[in-house]
Amino acid sequence: MYLYQKQRRYFAQVTGGLEELAIDELKELGGYGFQPSYRGVFFCAESKNLYKIVYKSRIITRVLAPLVQFKISDDKTLYGKAKSIRWSDFLNQSRSFRIFANIAHSEIKHSQYAAQVLKDAIVDQLREKTGERPSVDLKSPDVVINLYIHNNKATISLDLSGESLHKRKYRKINTIAPMQETLAAAIVRAAKWDGETPLYDPMCGSGTILCEALMHYCKIPAAHYKDKFGFMYLPEYHEEDWLFVKKLADDQIRELPQNLVFGSDSSPEAIKAAGENLNTFYQGISVNLKVSPFQNLKNLSNYTIMTNPPYGYRMGNESELQLTYKIFGDFLKNECKNSLAYVYCGNRELIKFIGLRTSFKMPMKNGDLDGRLLKFELY
Ligand SMILES: C[S@@+](CC[C@H](N)C(=O)[O-])C[C@H]1O[C@@H](n2cnc3c(N)ncnc32)[C@H](O)[C@@H]1O
Known part of the structure; x- marks a missing residue:
């Protein structure tokens, strides 16, 4: 069992200063058991509410489902632990992926390098098992994997948002100083x-x-203008539940009065x-x-x-x-x-x-x- 399956606990990435507002919003969307942490908030949610949170949250940047957590001293540990995850639960050769890595205060210093080691472990495992390898797509990946290493403790998570949630798809022209x-x-x-x-x-x-x-x-x-979310690649993804949550939310859309x-x-x-x-x-x-x-x-x-x-x-x-x-x-x-x-x-x-x-x-x-x-x- 993965960590998120055992604990039903997820991590909402939030920009500094927005934590309290994010907790308030998460509560409204059915989250509970909040624990503020560095650059975000841990929270619990049942699966329908999790879909709702990813679809409706305006303040959260990403929602992560932690798979494993372990102490790490070098790249060999990372490679070995990454290989202990059954990647076929999330990936196959028709799904592309990308890795985001973030490292602070650790023996391993370079996030690019750590991401490369994790990628090798994933590709090697799937190739050994199936003879095929999934492709990496930096622009529009299906599965987004997050690696976070802090004080030599690593967490590998699946990104349930996929593309960052701040991208609403309404920004057509870039001006000099747009606000996030x-x-x-x-x-x-x-x-x-x-x-x-x-x-x-x-x-x-x-x-x-x-x-x-x-x-x-x-x-x-x-996330109304998005059609692909990371939670769709969870082994327990339930399409009917997602369509139900989406319809309920979309049915509430209303007009904007003049003036x-x-x-x-x-x-x-x-x-x-x-x-x-x-x-x-x-x-x-x-x-x-x-x-x-x-x-x-x-x-x-x-x-x-x-x-x-x-x-x-x-x-x-x-x-x-x-x-x-x-x-x-x-x-x-x-x-x-x-x-x-x-x-x-x-x-x-x-x-x-x-x-x-x-x-x-x-x-x-x-x-x-x-x-x-x-x-x-x-x-
Ligand atoms: C930091 S930007 C605002 C960014 C905006 N929130 C966005 O997301 O794109 C500040 C804006 O103030 C405008 N501005 C500067 N002086 C102004 C003035 N005296 N009257 C009206 N607008 C002004 C600039 O043209 C600029 O678009």
């Missing part, structure tokens, strides 16, 4: 936005917050990208977009403002940005009365230039950036 989809979803969740007030992103860039807000309001499952979601940006290219991304959804037509600097927007009272101003590392110049943050603070104070504003700031040095009192400051990472989500209650 899971982070934008976490902001919508942290704001508890439920469509009672209109939502406005005055620096919407490629529209990630708008897309996530639309998906949230319209109850579109986060509920708005976005603007000073850059015409950004608005073009946002329009194309939103076009993925038939509800996207109801999102109001325009090219405008936020300085020209008037009277956004009783709104939920959600935005991610430029932060200097990838775009803009720091002293110019200090002024932009000050002017943005004035805009919130003067034009957004009785609104709530959620501002994700990738550069903490700039926060003070907004010049308004925050009701909370939530640490949230965007890739390597240790940013903060700020909440302002405007009167």
Whole structure:
């Protein structure tokens, strides 16, 4: 029996700072027995709920099912232990695979090398058994295997998501500083936005917050546009259960009312990208977009403002940005009365230039950036 079969315990990979929000979401989707850990949360779930979690979670990046765990000192141990797994439970010659390896504080230093050793063990075993070898596919593999080595303890897991869950398939054009989809979803969740007030992103860039807000309001499952998931390669995968879970979720999809979601940006290219991304959804037509600097927007009272101003590392110049943050603070104070504003700031040095009192400051990472989500209650 594999570890996940014995314990019904899985690992949800989560970006730093989103753990609590992820636990909250997992609870809603039927997870239990949470144990926060480095870069994620262990949780338990019955199989239907597991499918639901992979299909609907907006905040989790990957869901892993641990197969084996062992102490490791060198590549021979890794090769030997990897060969003790019956890989034909998951792979055959018609299924392609790929390995993701992540290593920290261990005798084995190079993740590429460790991934190669694991790959050799898998291929050798299947070739010895069946005379055939499964192919490696780095772009669109069926089976994704995860190797994690930390303090000389290795865990080999099957990735139940397959492709990373942050890839929702709505991103058509890459702009300069798009926000990670899971982070934008976490902001919508942290704001508890439920469509009672209109939502406005005055620096919407490629529209990630708008897309996530639309998906949230319209109850579109986060993985709605994907057709292949890692859990389909589990030996106990039950297709009827999956189709049941999917139908139940898809049946809840609803319209987006007019004049509920708005976005603007000073850059015409950004608005073009946002329009194309939103076009993925038939509800996207109801999102109001325009090219405008936020300085020209008037009277956004009783709104939920959600935005991610430029932060200097990838775009803009720091002293110019200090002024932009000050002017943005004035805009919130003067034009957004009785609104709530959620501002994700990738550069903490700039926060003070907004010049308004925050009701909370939530640490949230965007890739390597240790940013903060700020909440302002405007009167
Ligand atoms: C960090 S990016 C936002 C990224 C966005 N969240 C996304 O996922 O694509 C900041 C955006 O602010 C816009 N911007 C900068 N100054 C602005 C201003 N004065 N008025 C409106 N938009 C502005 C930039 O064009 C850029 O698209």
